[in-house]
Amino acid sequence: MNIVVLLKNAVDEAELRADPSGHPILKGAATKMSNFDKNGVEEAVRQKEEHGGTITVLTLGGADSKKAIREAMAMGGTKGVHILAEPEAAPDSLGTAYYLAKAIKRIGEVDLVVCSEGASDTYQGQVGAMLAELLDMPFLAYAKKVEVVGGKIRCEQGFERGVRVLETKLPAVVSVLSETNVPRYPTLLQVMVASKKAIEDVQLSALKESDYPETGFEVVALTIQPVNRKRLILEGQPEEAAKKLLMALKQEGVL
Amino acid sequence: MKLFGPEHERVLLSLYGDAASEFDDLLRSFSAVLEAKVLPLSLGLDQGKGDIAETRRVLFDQGLSKLSYPERYGGLALPFGVYALAMELAGAADASTAMSIGIHNTVADAIAQFGSEEQRRRLLPSLLSGEKLAAFALTEPSSGSDARSMSTRAAKDGKYFVLDGSKMFITNAGEADVYLVFASTPGGHSAFLVEGSNSGLKVGSPLREKLGMRGSHTAEVRLERCHVAAEDSLLGEEGAGFEGAKKLLDSSRVIMGMICVGIARTAYLKALAYSRSRELFGKKLSDFQLTREKLADGVIEMNASRLLCMHAARLKERGLTFASEAAQAKVLATEMSARTCDAAIQLLGGYGYTTDDVHRHWRDARLLAIGEGASEVLRLLIASRELEPKT
Numbered sequence: 001m002n003i004v005v006l007l008k009n010a011v012d013e014a015e016l017r018a019d020p021s022g023h024p025i026l027k028g029a030a031t032k033m034s035n036f037d038k039n040g041v042e043e044a045v046r047q048k049e050e051h052g053g054t055i056t057v058l059t060l061g062g063a064d065s066k067k068a069i070r071e072a073m074a075m076g077g078t079k080g081v082h083i084l085a086e087p088e089a090a091p092d093s094l095g096t097a098y099y100l101a102k103a104i105k106r107i108g109e110v111d112l113v114v115c116s117e118g119a120s121d122t123y124q125g126q127v128g129a130m131l132a133e134l135l136d137m138p139f140l141a142y143a144k145k146v147e148v149v150g151g152k153i154r155c156e157q158g159f160e161r162g163v164r165v166l167e168t169k170l171p172a173v174v175s176v177l178s179e180t181n182v183p184r185y186p187t188l189l190q191v192m193v194a195s196k197k198a199i200e201d202v203q204l205s206a207l208k209e210s211d212y213p214e215t216g217f218e219v220v221a222l223t224i225q226p227v228n229r230k231r232l233i234l235e236g237q238p239e240e241a242a243k244k245l246l247m248a249l250k251q252e253g254v255l
Numbered sequence: 256m257k258l259f260g261p262e263h264e265r266v267l268l269s270l271y272g273d274a275a276s277e278f279d280d281l282l283r284s285f286s287a288v289l290e291a292k293v294l295p296l297s298l299g300l301d302q303g304k305g306d307i308a309e310t311r312r313v314l315f316d317q318g319l320s321k322l323s324y325p326e327r328y329g330g331l332a333l334p335f336g337v338y339a340l341a342m343e344l345a346g347a348a349d350a351s352t353a354m355s356i357g358i359h360n361t362v363a364d365a366i367a368q369f370g371s372e373e374q375r376r377r378l379l380p381s382l383l384s385g386e387k388l389a390a391f392a393l394t395e396p397s398s399g400s401d402a403r404s405m406s407t408r409a410a411k412d413g414k415y416f417v418l419d420g421s422k423m424f425i426t427n428a429g430e431a432d433v434y435l436v437f438a439s440t441p442g443g444h445s446a447f448l449v450e451g452s453n454s455g456l457k458v459g460s461p462l463r464e465k466l467g468m469r470g471s472h473t474a475e476v477r478l479e480r481c482h483v484a485a486e487d488s489l490l491g492e493e494g495a496g497f498e499g500a501k502k503l504l505d506s507s508r509v510i511m512g513m514i515c516v517g518i519a520r521t522a523y524l525k526a527l528a529y530s531r532s533r534e535l536f537g538k539k540l541s542d543f544q545l546t547r548e549k550l551a552d553g554v555i556e557m558n559a560s561r562l563l564c565m566h567a568a569r570l571k572e573r574g575l576t577f578a579s580e581a582a583q584a585k586v587l588a589t590e591m592s593a594r595t596c597d598a599a600i601q602l603l604g605g606y607g608y609t610t611d612d613v614h615r616h617w618r619d620a621r622l623l624a625i626g627e628g629a630s631e632v633l634r635l636l637i638a639s640r641e642l643e644p645k646t
Contacts, residue, residue: 015257070280185288188281188318189331195277231532 001053001111001148001170004104005044006128007037007072009065010121018224026087033068036116038075038183043146043176044114045076045184051148054078056107060096062086066199073194074186080199081107083207091204094215097130102207104135112153113173117142125175132173140166140174256294256524258347258517259286262558263340270336270565278337285341288317289348297349300470301615307470308430310352314345315385320360324367328379335506336568339513343561346517350619351470353514358426361507362389362435365446369491369499374448377487378433390431392422392476393500399423400632402437403497407478409438409445416440416447416488418455418481424626428474429458435490436478442494447483455481467618501578504627506571508581511627512564512588515620516557519588519595522616523553526599529606540602549598556595560588579640582633585623590630592620 015030033041044055057077059065062085069080083099085091091099104110113135118125132139143155143166154167155174186194232248234241249255259282267275267282292313299305314320322338324330345353363382366374381387398404407420418438425434434449434456449456459475491499527550530541540546564584570577596617600607607613624630 067280067283071284074280074284185291185317186284187316188285188322191281191284192277192331192333195280 001047001051002107002109003044003047003053003055004058004107004110004113005037005041005055005072005077006100006113006115006131007041007057007059007068008034008119008121009059009061009068010034010037010119013121016224018226022223022226024222024224031064031068033071034116034120036118036120036178037068037072039176039178039180040114040116041072041075041077042181042183043174044112046181047112047114047146047148048076048078053111056081056110058100058103059083060085060099061090069199070191070194071186073197073199074191075184076190077194077197079197081202082199083202083204085204089204092215092217092219093124093126094130094213094217097127097134098213099204099207100127100131101134102209103202104131106202106207111170112148113137113171115173115175117175117177128173128175135171135173138168138172140168140172143174143176144180146174146176146180256290256521257286258289258294258344258520259283260520262561263344266340266561266565270569271334278333278340281333281337282340282344285317285319286344288313289344293345293348293352297352297470298612298615300349300351301467301611301619303469305470307352307355307472310349310470311355311388312385314352314356319345319356320363320385321383324363324379324383328367328375329383334568335509335572336565339509339564339568342510343513343517343520343564346514347521348517349470350514350518350616351468353517354468354511354623355427355471357507357510357514358391359385359389359431360510361391361503362433364506365391365435365490365499365503366448368502369446369495374487374490378448382433387432388427388430389433389435390425390427390476391503392425392434392436394423394425396421396423396475400629402500403444405437405439405444407436407438409440409447411440411485412482414485415482416485418447418449418478418483420478422476422478424462424473425476426471426473428472428476429461430472434476436476437496437500438478440493440496444497444500445493446490446496446499447488448490449478449481449483449488453481453483455479466621467615468622469615469618505567505578505581507627508585508633509564509567509571509577511623512560512567512581512584515588515592515623516561516564518616518620519553519557519560519592522596522599522613523550523557525613526550526553526602526607529603546602549602553595553598556587556591560584560591563587579637582628582636585628586630586633586637589620589624593617593624596620 009031012030012032017025019025048055055077057069057072057080060083115128129139140155142157144158145156147154152169153172157164234244267278293310296305296310321330322333323335326332366378393402395405409416409418432451436447436449457477462473530546533540567577567580567584603613
């Protein structure tokens with residue numbers, strides 16, 4: 001089975017700082033593989049371990065995306081494809097889906113495209129569905145369980161009061177959740193081996209054709225929602241501290 | 256807490272040039288595992304609520320013991336300096352686990368350097384994978400820094416040596432499958448590999464009142480008419496054990512120094528975070544000049560210690576002598592670590608003094624200015640090298 005797994009080298013939200021006006025400082029911000037995409041890579045690796053085949057790790061992003069590709073390859077990816085797009089030239093969600101679709105078509109026969117529920121920085125969750133449309137493949141969203149049997153894919157979607165089971169023929173695009181699996185940590189040997197695997201660089205211009213979709217979609221503002229943490233230290237014996245905690249929670253309106 | 260930081264990237268870049276990015280990937284990945292699977296268990300280990308075998312297994316599975324050994328024995332053949340940086344990260348995640356593995360690796364190093372091909376093939380793969388655990392038994396109840404005065408004896412009896420004596424403060428005692436035991440033989444001091452299952456090897460009660468490194472197992476090891484087959488057990492030449500031990504300790508001192516850098520960095524990051532959030536007199540603690548002096552001194556000393564350790568590591572990689580540099584690195588790093596942890600306690604004030612999760616770092620660091628060569632003895636070694644006639 002030939003699998004393509006999508007990932008984003010996202011801004012590391014734990015390291016993100018805001019300027020005095022509340023806008024995130026994206027220039028030079030630390031990045032890492034989107035946490036949710038680790039679940040996507042894990043699912044791809046599990047399917048490959050069960051059914052054989054290859055995993056192409058595909059991303060669109062700046063030069064520092066290479067480290068996320070390497071990480072995914074250490075987890076079990078076969079090869080990497082990097083569509084080079086520095087942040088200032090990065091397309092919107094539909095544009096991203098367009099370039100990814102073009103790149104997937106160049107790869108050749110693909111049975112399954114795996115992505116995650118959304119990126120851990122912007123969490124728009126749009127690319128998977130758009131990509132499926134552009135590839136003319138069915139899209140199975142938010143799968144909490146994935147099975148591939150006899151050329152078909154079966155997914156379970158969880159709801160508050162039940163489970164919906166979807167099934168379709170391959171090829172298909174599937175998005176997984178953080179609860180779908182537990183991503184593995186590669187060993188140092190796997191990291192070393194991955195560092196020697198090939199990553200193909202592709203320019204945006206090599207993929208862009210006359211059918212490029214212009215959405216007119218523009219992000220006009222991006223601000224960080226401030227979370228004011230209260231450092232409250234409750235002193236005294238446990239019984240006394242528990243009473244103080246109860247009172248504090250009531251004062252905050254939590255209870 | 257991010258264990259692998261920009262300072263590590265910069266050290267790798269300055270020392271390894273083009274190869275640095277590969278080592279970056281390696282250590283960043285290793286750091287992520289430490290943050291997820293070791294760091295959260297570290298406080299529990301200090302408080303006696305965990306099992307070091309669990310955290311050690313994580314590091315063995317990662318391949319920490321394989322880093323700098325040849326591929327033919329299951330190693331990864333990476334530079335010693337990369338292993339040293341990995342041990343700093345391990346020390347930052349949990350000092351007890353890092354020390355336990357550091358000592359285990361010293362025994363693996365002994366077999367790689369001085370063992371016969373048969374001993375290497377028999378023992379190295381299982382030690383490098385962590386399937387077997389090793390302990391290093393040199394110190395005795397009455398001889399530490401003056402190891403030459405050891406009273407443990409090994410007498411030849413046909414095809415066997417019979418070991419009698421006692422070894423003290425032995426890390427991994429009771430857990431180890433293999434003990435590297437030093438003993439006096441007619442031709443000088445010799446090194447022996449003794450199986451943990453040998454009926455002549457007895458492990459005393461665990462030393463539970465340790466100041467720090469409470470996650471690791473420490474005990475006395477007694478050798479009572481302990482028979483070992485000469486061919487299998489004698490490591491290197493008879494009588495060459497003490498010279499071998501000195502070479503092993505040179506490398507080990509670099510590693511213990513790096514563990515101390517890691518301990519210091521963890522305590523430092525806790526103090527840094529606290530100083531940013533704590534307010535007094537209407538200002539942040541980090542706004543006070545005396546706080547900033549501590550924060551600046553901590554970074555200066557940690558970087559200096561790391562660099563001196565890495566300098567010794569690079570000399571070793573190139574096959575040059577590095578005994579004095581290793582001793583300098585260990586003295587600087589271990590004493591720096593205690594100072595930096597002490598400064599962290601000071602910045603956290605009452606919380607620093609009353610919270611295990613802060614003062615344990617000072618307690619952990621304190622050991623390493625004593626073990627593997629006390630600072631005083633290492634200063635004698637360093638000074639004697641300086642006093643040697645220069646050619």
